[in-house]
Amino acid sequence: MSGRTHARACPERTCVGCRERAAKRDLLRIVAIEGICAPDPRGTLPGRGAYLHPASVCLDLAVRRRAFPRAFKVPGPLDTAELRQVLETAAR
Numbered sequence: 001m002s003g004r005t006h007a008r009a010c011p012e013r014t015c016v017g018c019r020e021r022a023a024k025r026d027l028l029r030i031v032a033i034e035g036i037c038a039p040d041p042r043g044t045l046p047g048r049g050a051y052l053h054p055a056s057v058c059l060d061l062a063v064r065r066r067a068f069p070r071a072f073k074v075p076g077p078l079d080t081a082e083l084r085q086v087l088e089t090a091a092r
């Protein structure tokens with residue numbers, strides 16, 4: 001049994017908030033653009049991406065543990081206000 005026989009129909013990513021693995025399509029890709037965490041729902045923006053459940057609880061966790069600067073390998077804090085707004089709008 002090689003373990004490679006199963007085709008990976010849905011690639012998994014780890015949520016930077018709760019650290020749980022989930023299907024890539026269930027997570028929102030985030031990229032850092034000029035110090036701002038920008039949502040990339042279509043996965044088309046260039047650069048290093050981080051994945052997050054589209055939920056404000058996961059965003060809170062990610063912010064608290066400074067997961068975004070770490071994921072993007074940038075030193076400073078990142079602005080998540082716009083991202084939060086997107087998540088809260090989408091949750092409705």
Ligand SMILES: [Zn+2]
Binds near residue numbers: 015016019020052
């Ligand atoms: Zn999560």
